[in-house]
Amino acid sequence: MNIYHVSYTEKFAGERMAMLSFRNCNFYCIGCIRGKDEYDIYAEERRYIDWTFDGILRELARLDPHRIYLGGYEPTLDPDLIEIIREIATRLDAHIVLMTNGSRLSREYAEELKRAGVNEVIIGVKAFDREKHIYYTRRSNEDVLNGIKNIAEIEDAYFRLQVETLLLPGINDPSDIENLAIFIAQIDPSISMFIEPWIPVPGVEFRAPGKEDLIDAVSRAMKHLYVVSYHPLYSEIKKIRETPRRAKFVEILPRNP
Ligand code: SF4
Numbered sequence: 001m002n003i004y005h006v007s008y009t010e011k012f013a014g015e016r017m018a019m020l021s022f023r024n025c026n027f028y029c030i031g032c033i034r035g036k037d038e039y040d041i042y043a044e045e046r047r048y049i050d051w052t053f054d055g056i057l058r059e060l061a062r063l064d065p066h067r068i069y070l071g072g073y074e075p076t077l078d079p080d081l082i083e084i085i086r087e088i089a090t091r092l093d094a095h096i097v098l099m100t101n102g103s104r105l106s107r108e109y110a111e112e113l114k115r116a117g118v119n120e121v122i123i124g125v126k127a128f129d130r131e132k133h134i135y136y137t138r139r140s141n142e143d144v145l146n147g148i149k150n151i152a153e154i155e156d157a158y159f160r161l162q163v164e165t166l167l168l169p170g171i172n173d174p175s176d177i178e179n180l181a182i183f184i185a186q187i188d189p190s191i192s193m194f195i196e197p198w199i200p201v202p203g204v205e206f207r208a209p210g211k212e213d214l215i216d217a218v219s220r221a222m223k224h225l226y227v228v229s230y231h232p233l234y235s236e237i238k239k240i241r242e243t244p245r246r247a248k249f250v251e252i253l254p255r256n257p
Contacts, residue, residue, distance in 0.1 A: 089117025
């Protein structure tokens with residue numbers, strides 16, 4: 001089992017939400033957020049539990065989240081992932097969301113995920129341009145783009161797809177995001193897209209995206225897709241977190257690491 005960390009909030013837009021973070025990744029993104037903090041950058045409190053899958057499941061049952069996200073580094077590298085999903089789906093009544101870099105979503109594996117009980121797959125496209133993707137991640141984006149097609153083919157009301165893409169000037173610009181939107185629209189314009197502005201990481205020399213970049217990216221994507229949403233800029237999140245509207249995150253960690 002590659003789960004190394006759980007974070008939880010009681011009120012994220014009215015929902016209880018838990019995130020299970022998995023170790024290991026097959027990409028080497030230059031601006032990986034995990035380089036900033038591999039735990040929860042927003043956590044305000046810590047709890048420690050016995051670190052077995054049963055112990056984590058018991059904790060999840062106690063917290064009773066509406067949504068459980070499987071993310072962190074790359075969950076699909078965990079050989080136990082299908083079994084983990086099956087157990088969560090059987091023992092808890094939650095919407096299960098898999099967040100992946102999309103590199104391992106063959107048609108066969110996509111069907112296994114669906115059968116196991118995943119309700120939603122979020123595929124993160126780091127860059128639509130092939131060369132820039134290789135530069136940024138050291139991997140081709142061919143499998144990622146095929147992964148989008150494979151999930152879209154078996155998508156239904158209980159197994160949804162969302163394509164998340166990074167907004168990072170010089171790597172995935174608003175024009176690249178528009179090209180990705182065109183690619184997705186050719187599969188199905190009702191597939192939803194989420195634009196995630198890059199969070200600056202110390203020692204990494206990219207220009208942080210600004211409001212104009214975000215507005216440009218969203219408007220370009222909206223020309224081709226019905227549903228486009230976005231995350232606020234990191235500078236905006238910091239301001240939101242100073243208001244009473246902020247969600248309080250609790251980290252759950254191994255008692256004996
Ligand atoms: S795919 Fe995600 S976890 Fe892996 S290196 Fe890239 S940003 Fe980091």
